[in-house]
Amino acid sequence: MSTAPPFASSRPVLLPYQPRWAREFAALAQRLAPLVGSSLLRIDHIGSTAVPGLQAKDVLDVQLTVADLTQTAELTRGLTQAGFQLRAGFRYDEFGQLPAHCPDLRKLYWREPAGERRLHLHVREAGRFNTRFALLMRDYLRAQPAASQAYGRLKQRAATLFPSSIEGYLYIKAPVFELLYHAAAGWAAQTGWEPPAGAA
Template sequence: MPFPDEVAPVEVVPYRAGWATGFTRLAVELGGALGPLALAVDHVGSTSVPGLAAKDCVDLQIRVAGPPQPATLVPPLAALGYRLRPEPWNRSETANGTVCPKLVFAPPVGAAVRRNVHVRAHGGPNARFALLFRDFLRADAEARDAWGAFKTRLSMSVSDLADYGQIKAPATVVLMRAAERWAATTGWRES
């Protein structure tokens, strides 16, 4: 759930090239703060797919060795103003039937670029899921455009973020089944 300073109706907007630029700046900042803890910093989610309509909120994935540990990750991120999201669903997620630990951080108060920082274990099913989602939609323009149209229509009828996410979740399962078929056919592997 958003912190009070983040509360706003759901709005899906056309793709913005500035999302990639914003990600690059944030990746340098986060990678520098975490040093060797960050094995990779990935641009994930809808803003990472050129041409895809999305909420104006950049999703970053930081891959770490092993399950993400608050004791090692909160201090360097809090020093930059990031806030650990407290909800249980921001502490674990299910990917391909496996419950996986994660941590999610909100941006500093008043940040110019809206963002979520997802910290996941390198090589974990949930990290793979995020990368496959991105790469499949980058590779399949028809799926990308259909996903963008779905999200745009959904945002026009559901303004609450929690409701939007709950309605989108089963559609994401269908999308990811197509992504898994694509991965098997093309030999895709996470990088």
């Protein structure tokens, strides 16, 4: 009997890099800023659609950084009134070297208003591992085309292996991000990288 985990049936569809992704993020950031109010410290385009040249699913990943995840009433009210959908309160990112439900992995997760283009809004806390991780991985892949191309090839192979299963695709892809993280951390130490002062 197979011990492979059960995989969901939605399909991982990868597109070549689309210049419109950067424009769509810029428009979204302008829309979000007045909705979320004073609790917001910065808005960043993250994930594969934020890396020029990298193939990706047509889903914008956006990180909203706040000072305190327990003090987001204004943000929650503004996003809710605009139709954005909060998914199940606090969630946690996964990173194998940190314990599950670690405060450094906690976030709020929102989806787009009904009928709008697919979005993942990750609300994370300033100074936490997961907040820095998202920005570091984006900037490392932007700065290292060879690593970005290799990561793109792996994503394409994962999509080929699991053409009808987004969960299977993610099952293959997720551990690779932990390997990439170690290379990115070394790059950050060598270059003195810190999260950029302004949103990007």
